[in-house]
Amino acid sequence: MEITFEHVTHSYDANSPLANLGLNDVSLTIADKKFTAIVGQTGSGKSTLVRHINALLKPTSGTINVGGRVIDSETNNKNLKSLRKKVGMVFQFPESQLFEETVEKDIMFGPMNFGFDASDAKKAANEMIQLVGLDESYLDKSPFDLSGGQMRRVAIAGVLASRPETIILDEPTAGLDPVGRHEIMELFKELQNQGRTIILITHNMDDVANYADEMAVMNQGKLVAQGLPSVVFNNQQLIKDDLLTLPKSAQFAQALSQKGFKFEKLPITIDELGTEIKQQVNGDNSE
Known part of the structure; x- marks a missing residue:
């Protein structure tokens, strides 16, 4: 489902001497069934932005339209269950939210809270534990007997079990090793x-380059850029202003530029970089 922000401002501690803007007149469209990355420095407004999508935060002014459901400053907390069923959020270090005595009960908690009967919730737990790469034997274990990476997968399974249409990921691979990060990102791409619509908050620009269809850059509560990753990462002003870090492939391409290589635009993935190098080396050999 498409998600649209129209002139959204959010003030923390509004009407008090401590008031500060978390969002400042943000207008943004997140396309249906696309993989959109939200990036920016710490404190730029990324998490504040996505918490408006399922009304964990309400705008001070402006509106958010989530698949036809409008959220504004007057939205109350009644009747939000249907919205929050459609929009699942995987918080940073989601394993800290585990609390049930077994993995199965933890995964079943979300679906049952949204009205699934016990049989359907149990079926969802069985399906989701396998989807996140763990076998059924884990369902009977205590989540606190698992490794950190396994706990992360169980927490993700708990969000997926309610079958949300949109999944928001707030630094979902933080603390994982490269293999674990790759497996988790591949899972979300498959979803x-x-x-599903995937919204990713991350500081890992390689994940943005490799997985995102679109990206948005936040700075001090404002949206400063939005578009295809290949376009946004070639916005030299963002790099100059230190609002965006380049993926490793683009950084390597910049280093190669100092050694005579010429790039019409910076390649942002390893495959693009390899293709560019191969073409230039073969071209040199043919002269």
């Missing part, structure tokens, strides 16, 4: 391929 997008199955028809």
Whole structure:
């Protein structure tokens, strides 16, 4: 489902001497069934932005339209269950939210809270534990007997079990090793391929380059850029102003530029970089 922000401002501690803007007149469209990355420095407004999507925060002014459901400053907390069922959020270090005595009960908690009966919730737990790469034997274990990476997967399974249409990921791979990060990102890309909308908050620009269809850059509560990653990462002003870090492939391409290589635009993935180098080396050999 499409998500649209129209002139959204959010003030923390509004009407007090401590008031400060978390969002400042943000207008943004997040496309349906796309993989969108939200990036920016710490404190730029990324988390504040996405917490408006399922009304964990309400705008001070402006509106958010989530698949036809409008959220504004007057939205109350009644009747939000249907919205929050459609929009699942995986918080940073989601394993800290585990609390049940077994993995199965932890995964079942979300679906049952949204009205699933016990049989359907149990079925969802069985399906989701396998989807996140763990076998059924984990369902009977205590989540606190698992490794950190396994706990992360269980927490993600708990969000997925309610079958949300949109999944918000707030630094979902923080603290994972490269193999674990790759497996988790591949899972979310597969979920997008199955028809979900994926929204990723991350500081890892390689994940943005490799997985995102679109990206948005936040700075001091404002949206400063939005578009295809290949375009945004070639916005030299953002780099100059230190509002954006380049993926490793683009950084390497910049280093190669100092040694005579010429790039019409910076390649942002390893495959793009390899293709560019191969073409230039073969071109040199043919002269």
